[in-house]
Amino acid sequence: MTRTGPNGPGRSGARPRVRVLPDHVANQIAAGEVVERPASVVKELVENALDAGAQAIRVLLEQGGKGRIRVADDGCGMMRQDVLASLDRHATSKIRDAKDLQEIRTLGFRGEALPSIAAVSRIVVETAVEGGDAGTRVRALAGRIQSVEDAARRRGTTVDVRNLFLNTPVRARFLRNVALETRAVAEVLHALALAHLDVRFVFETNGRFHLDLLAGRRLEERVGEIWEDASLIPVSAREGGMRLDGAVQRPDNARSGFRRAQLFVNGRPFRDGRILAAGDRGYRTTVPEGVRGWLFLFLTVPPDQVDVNVHPGKAEVRFRDSAGVEDFVEASVRKALEGVDSAATWGKPPPVQMVRERPPDGDGDGDGRNAPAAADRSQIRLFRTPDDAQEAHDATPADHAADAFSPQAPRPALLQVHNSFILAETRDGVIIIDQHAAHERILYERITARFEAGGGEGQRLLFPFTVRLTSAELDVVRSASELLAKTGFDVEPFGAHALLVQAVPSPHPHFDAERCIREMLRELAEGSDLMRAARNQNERVAMSYACKGAIKAGQKLSEEEMQDLFDQLFATDLPYHDVHGRPTVVRLGLDELRRKFRRS
Secondary structure: OOOEEOOEEOHHHOOOOOOOOOHHHHHHHHHHHHOOOHHHHHHHHHHHHHHOOOOEEEEEEEHHHOOEEEEEEOOOOOOHHHHHHHOOOOOOOOOOOHHHHHHOOOOOOOOOHHHHHHHOOEEEEEEEOOOOOOEEEEEEEOOEEEEEEEEOOOOEEEEEEEOOOOOOHHHHHOOOOHHHHHHHHHHHHHHHHHHOOOOEEEEEEOOEEEEEEOOOOOHHHHHHHHOOOOOEEEEEEEEOOEEEEEEEEOHHHOEEOOOOEEEEEOOEEEOOHHHHHHHHHOOOOOOOOOEEOOEEEEEEOOHHHEEOOOOOOOOOOEEOOHHHHHHHHHHHHHHHOOOHHHOEEOOOOOOOOOEEOOOOOOOOOOOOOOOOOOOOHHHOOOOOOOOHHHOOOOOOOOOOHHHHEEOOOOOOOEEEEOOOEEEEEEOOEEEEEEHHHHHHHHHHHHHHHHHHHOOOOOEEEEEEEEEEOOHHHHHHHHHOHHHHHHHOOEEEEOOOOEEEEEEEOOOOOOOOHHHHHHHHHHHHHHOOHHHHHOOOHHHHHHHHHHHHHOOOOOOOOOHHHHHHHHHHHOOOOOOOEOOOOOEOEEEEEHHHHHHHOOOO
């Protein structure tokens, strides 16, 4: 008698239970990894076309890809034996041995995409090489080749996929509606089109053109063709063996909610929330809390520093030094936002403009070569007061100072408007400075430099004053007493609910010290959007002081005060943004002025 158990026959009736699957079943399993939805089919086929050197790629979609996916290219094409081999599992023209996996430079490399797609669909492949006698047409159904025949066609390859998941109805039922599947395909094409500006991409859905992106476009032009004018500014940086290029959105155009962001490494699109977060950190103090700019960042790293094999669909990668990459991205985005291109504009941004400056000392030859270097920060002071003498820094003005000043023209004439804004003529138009926002930026960078240098003393008061505080505000004083002292406030408890203030900073002659410390302590105790944007207590104190201590809108300034404000602003690291993320400067180009007066 044969004994049986829950798993089948007992020992006396044992039979082998491990078997090698037929190829068509193995291909269906592989298809489950590679072919998740129509968008993954399009991604694999378009990447193959790009690897084949295509200069134009056309994608046609019907019913969101459920009915038909057709990808045609003008790449190098395949000979007959190659197209037949490409439908075999593990066939590839890009890998010779395991070592090649460590230095993959092509987009498609798995060697399973085409047979995996063929395993779950009805597929026709037409291809021809340059100078060949005839092209080849191969038809396959559910992974089995049905026919091979000659085909008259130009060089390139067309893959026509119909009835996706015809033999796996469960997977077909999990597809989303036509609109969502079409959107997913469009997103794949958007990423690949941004990475390959020299290639034309045409996308047709249900008989109408969705995209027609011309070759040879600049990044910002292609972004505008796909979505809209995002007011992008360039990013370009190098550090060690790493390089970062691309573009980010001008801060004044950034909005809360959904944003566009795309990352590439060595030409390959990928996803990484930590890299995106690093890019967002680069925007700190240039946009309000909760606002994120568009990011299109192209990383180039040595192949041995990135593993592109960690995800079946190649959507994720792993960096050997991920922290170093994140720091590099943050610093690079930050550097891009320092330049004049990041300033707010009316209408179309003018070309990079220079603000006129005093002529160089001595006998200049007119070409600026004898112009003196930009002044040290200790020589450019806002509102010369006793406090200023204590705050000289050794740092030099940022690189963007060269953007802001022309070495030939005289120092600009400044005009205050409504006691709130300062107008200055530029080579290409005018700039308008918000005096409060500008002074915020100046004070913030001044006080953070003070913190790093160990602080400085304030101005002793002949008549100290007291401030009554809530319990929460007194707790702030206790926790931030050292930072307040570095800022220039000399305070000590005075009874149970009061504070005695004996020294204060003196950032400008119009400074209201009592109002400043009251508003600072209230904000630090109760919180605000500005406080939530700060990373630590140092930044909270510095931001609050900059906001509450800056000159106000409505304050009349002398010509000397306006000039000091102007000079000091353009000696900061981020002159075009205050600590709230608002613009300090708005540019109005000469071309825009001419258009308004109908002179163009």
